[in-house]
Amino acid sequence: MQSAPKSRPGTFTVIEAAPDRLDESPALMRRRWSDEAKTRILEEAMMPGANVSAVARAHRVSPQQLFAWRRKAVRSGAIAILPAKPEVQTQGFAPVEMSHENGACAGGLEIVIGDATIRVGSDVAPALLAEAIRAVRSA
Template identity: 75%
Template sequence: MQSAPKSRLESFVVIEAVANRLEESPALLRRRWPAEAKRRILEETLAPGVNVSAVARAHGVSPQQLFAWRRKALRSGAIALLPDRPEAEAQSFASVEVSRGEGAGMGGLEIVIGDATIRVGNDVAPTLLTTAIRAVRAA
């Protein structure tokens, strides 16, 4: 009995395969943002009450990218948070004076900032009071 014929090297064909999937996929361009454009966009995000994600959408940047720019700029000292932002300001206390005079026991509050006085009752909304204090401090 004879065994099956042995294969020779000439009978084998070497197939060279090259992945061309990357060549045929759509090219995604990486946008390069000039430093001035980044600075301008980041300044918008630092304004009080601004939604960073909304600013990102308005400029066609992903929110994650904008937060990364912001974090990098804050760490490097290129930008600083505004003083009325809670993240930027260390906890501080105002002096409080309790006076018993007219209207004592009415449940009101009088806040003196410089030469301005804010008088509020006990039914004022905290957000309204915060807005009023910020306005007086900014003036």
């Protein structure tokens, strides 16, 4: 759909405005946090396993503000973020026993972990099997 052609040239009206607060808008006071309060909240947020957003909500601070405080403290050298220690997992071999039914190899797999047994067919997805093994190990 097209608009009809204009018969007269377009004119523009220039409106001059001065930036000013509206009389009806409330004045919002910014909270000022002392360095001690920031340090206390940051220490709580930096504890192992701490949820930064939950800590921020508990102290009525936005998570973005808390992350900004942390970024500023790290850049200034006030705190240092240590890399997480990698979990050391030792790899080992498990004994494998082959079972034969009527002289033929069975079409499935049986995995025994402790007192739990996982039986799967040959058509199971490797990702699903790995997830099942992790679930049994963590239980």
